[in-house]
Amino acid sequence: MWTGDCVSDLIPTLSEQELAAIDAEIAHLPYRAAAAIDALKIVQAHRGWVSDDSLRAIASHLRMSADELDGIATFYNLVYRRPVGEQVILLCNSISCWIKGCDKLQQTIGERLGVGFGETTADRRFTLLPVPCLGACDKAPVMLVGEELHENVSGELLQQLFGAPAQEGS
Numbered sequence: 001m002w003t004g005d006c007v008s009d010l011i012p013t014l015s016e017q018e019l020a021a022i023d024a025e026i027a028h029l030p031y032r033a034a035a036a037i038d039a040l041k042i043v044q045a046h047r048g049w050v051s052d053d054s055l056r057a058i059a060s061h062l063r064m065s066a067d068e069l070d071g072i073a074t075f076y077n078l079v080y081r082r083p084v085g086e087q088v089i090l091l092c093n094s095i096s097c098w099i100k101g102c103d104k105l106q107q108t109i110g111e112r113l114g115v116g117f118g119e120t121t122a123d124r125r126f127t128l129l130p131v132p133c134l135g136a137c138d139k140a141p142v143m144l145v146g147e148e149l150h151e152n153v154s155g156e157l158l159q160q161l162f163g164a165p166a167q168e169g170s
C-alpha cells in the first residue's frame with residue numbers, strides 16, 4: 001500500500017527542471033491531479049522510466065495518492081514502470097498491422113536483436129514493446145522507434161535500423 005501522502009520526509013524529490021515543467025502544465029489546468037499524465041511523461045523524459053520513488057514524488061507534488069497515480073501510469077501504456085533501453089521500439093500489433101504482417105516483423109526484429117515483446121537487448125540499446133494502433137492504419141505495418149514513426153515497414157527498413165541477419169555458421 002502506498003503511503004506517499006503521509007510520510008513527506010521520506011518522499012524522494014524531483015529536480016528543479018522536472019518541477020518547473022510539471023508546474024507549467026498545472027498552471028493551465030483546473031486542478032493539480034489533472035497534470036498526472038503530463039507529469040509522468042516529463043519525469044520519464046528525464047529519467048527514462050518512472051520508478052516507484054519517482055512515482056511517489058510526482059504523486060506528492062500533485063497532491064494525490066501514489067496508488068491513484070500508479071493506476072493512471074499502469075493504464076497509460078506509454079509510461080514505463082520498469083527500466084527500458086535507450087530506444088523503445090513500439091510495434092503496432094492491432095488489426096491493420098496484423099493483416100499487413102506485423103507478426104513477421106516481430107519475428108525479424110527478434111532475430112536481429114534477440115528480444116521478444118517486453119524485453120531489452122543485452123546492450124540496453126532497445127526495448128521491444130507491442131502497442132495498440134498508432135493511428136496510421138492506412139500505412140500499415142507501423143512502428144515507432146524512439147520518437148520516429150515508421151510507416152509501411154519493410155524488411156529493408158529493419159535491415160537499415162537493426163542490421164543484416166546473422167550469417168549461417170558465423
Ligand code: FES
Pocket residue numbers: 092093094095096097098132133134135136137140141142
Ligand atoms: S492498426 Fe497499426 S497503426 Fe492502426
